[in-house]
Amino acid sequence: MKVLIRAALGVIAALMAAVLTIMAIVLVDDDSAKATALSDGGGGLRGVPAEFRTWILKADKECTQPEMTPALLAAQLYQESKFQTDPDKATSPAGAMGPAQFMPGTWATWGRDADGNGEASPWDIGDAVMAQGRMMCSLLKQAKNSGFSGDTRALALAGYNAGWGAVERFEGVPPKSFANGETYNYVQIILSTMSKFQGPSLLQVSGSGDGPDAVRRASTRLGTPYAWGGGGPNGPSTGFCDGTNGYLNGKCSASSTIGFDCSSLVEYAYWPSIHLPRTAAAQYGATSDHAVSRQDLKVGDLLFWSHGGSGSIYHVAMYAGDGNVVQAPRTGRNVEVAPLTSAMPESDYYGATRP
Structure with a gap:
C-alpha cells in the first residue's frame, strides 16, 4: 500500500519541486530554526540518534501497514527508553530490557539477529528496533481487523504496552483506571510527540567524508x-x-x-x-x-x-x-x-x- 501511495504521489511531488525549494529557503531564513538548507537524505526523521536512524527506516520499510511511520517508531522508542542502551538505564523494574523494552517472553517471539553479529539480543540496537517494528506491524494489522473503534495506531500501541488481551478486554485503548493510567498515558504521549521526530533534521548536511x-x-x-x-x-x-x-x-x-x-x-x-x-x-x-x-x-x-x-x-x-x-x-x-x-x-x- 505504501509503495502504491508513494508512486501515486510521484507526479505531484515533481510538480511541487519548485514550490518546495522556495519553502526550504524561507525556512532557512527563520532565525529560530538556525538551519542549514542542504540535503542529507534524512528519511523524514529528526532528533533521532544516528545509530538508531538506519534501523528505524529499515523497520518502517519492511512493514506494509500504511499507519506505520518512522516517526511513530521513533516516538515509541523515546517513550520506552529515550534511546538508552545502558542496562542500568534501560532495564525496567518489571524486567523489560533494551531500547525497545522487551520482556523475555515477548522477545522470544519477536527477537531476531537483525544485525548479523551472531546473537539475537534486545540490547543490540538493530535487533531491538527490527523486533519492535515487526511487533508493531503485526499489532497494526490486528487492530484494523479487530473492528474496535479508535485510532489504529493507538490500539497497536496499547497492545505493545499492555498486551493485546487488555485491548480486547476493553474493546479499545484501556481507560485511565487501568494500571494507574500507564497504558492510556503511554498511548497519548507517543501520539502527541510524533511530530517532534517528523521531517528532516534541523541541520542538513551535504557531501561525504x-x-x-x-x-x-x-x-x-x-x-x-x-x-x-x-x-x-x-x-x-x-x-x-x-x-x-x-x-x-x-x-x-x-x-x-x-x-x-x-x-x-x-x-x-x-x-x-x-x-x-x-x-x-x-x-x-x-x-x-x-x-x-x-x-x-x-x-x-x-x-x-x-x-x-x-x-x-x-x-x-x-x-x-x-x-x-x-x-x-x-x-x-x-x-x-x-x-x-x-x-x-x-x-x-x-x-x-x-x-
Whole structure:
C-alpha cells in the first residue's frame, strides 16, 4: 500500500519541486530554526540518534501497514527508553530490557539477529528496533481487523504496552483506571510527540567524508542537554561537577542530567572513523598539525576558543557550513546550531583544525 501511495504521489511531488525549494529557503531564513538548507537524505526523521536512524527506516520499510511511520517508531522508542542502551538505564523494574523494552517472553517471539553479529539480543540496537517494528506491524494489522473503534495506531500501541488481551478486554485503548493510567498515558504521549521526530533534521548536511559524516551524526543529537563531563563515543550520559563546572542556579546539574559536554559531542560525532581524545584541549593537541584558516573552513572542522593560549582552551565546536557551528554550549543549554560569530565570545576564538 505504501509503495502504491508513494508512486501515486510521484507526479505531484515533481510538480511541487519548485514550490518546495522556495519553502526550504524561507525556512532557512527563520532565525529560530538556525538551519542549514542542504540535503542529507534524512528519511523524514529528526532528533533521532544516528545509530538508531538506519534501523528505524529499515523497520518502517519492511512493514506494509500504511499507519506505520518512522516517526511513530521513533516516538515509541523515546517513550520506552529515550534511546538508552545502558542496562542500568534501560532495564525496567518489571524486567523489560533494551531500547525497545522487551520482556523475555515477548522477545522470544519477536527477537531476531537483525544485525548479523551472531546473537539475537534486545540490547543490540538493530535487533531491538527490527523486533519492535515487526511487533508493531503485526499489532497494526490486528487492530484494523479487530473492528474496535479508535485510532489504529493507538490500539497497536496499547497492545505493545499492555498486551493485546487488555485491548480486547476493553474493546479499545484501556481507560485511565487501568494500571494507574500507564497504558492510556503511554498511548497519548507517543501520539502527541510524533511530530517532534517528523521531517528532516534541523541541520542538513551535504557531501561525504569524515567531516560531513561527523556533523550529520552530531546533528542527530540536537536538543540533547549539556552535561559537564557527560557523554562519550556511545552517546549521552550523566556528568559530574568539579567545584566550578556543572552547576545551575547553585546546584549540581550535571550529575542528574543525561547529555554531552562540548568535547564529548565532538568525540561522539567522529568516533566511528576517527578516535579523538576526550577533552577540548586534548582534541586541539591531537589535530593542531592540521590547522585551518577561518577563510578555508570545511564542514566538520574543529573550532576552538581559549582564555589565552593552547593551554587554556575551554570550548570546541564543529563547523556546520554557511557560517554555522554545531555545539554543546554550556550548562543549562542544549546541543544546538549557532552562528560561528556568536557561538562563544569572538575575542576568545583561538583557531580551527581538521581531524
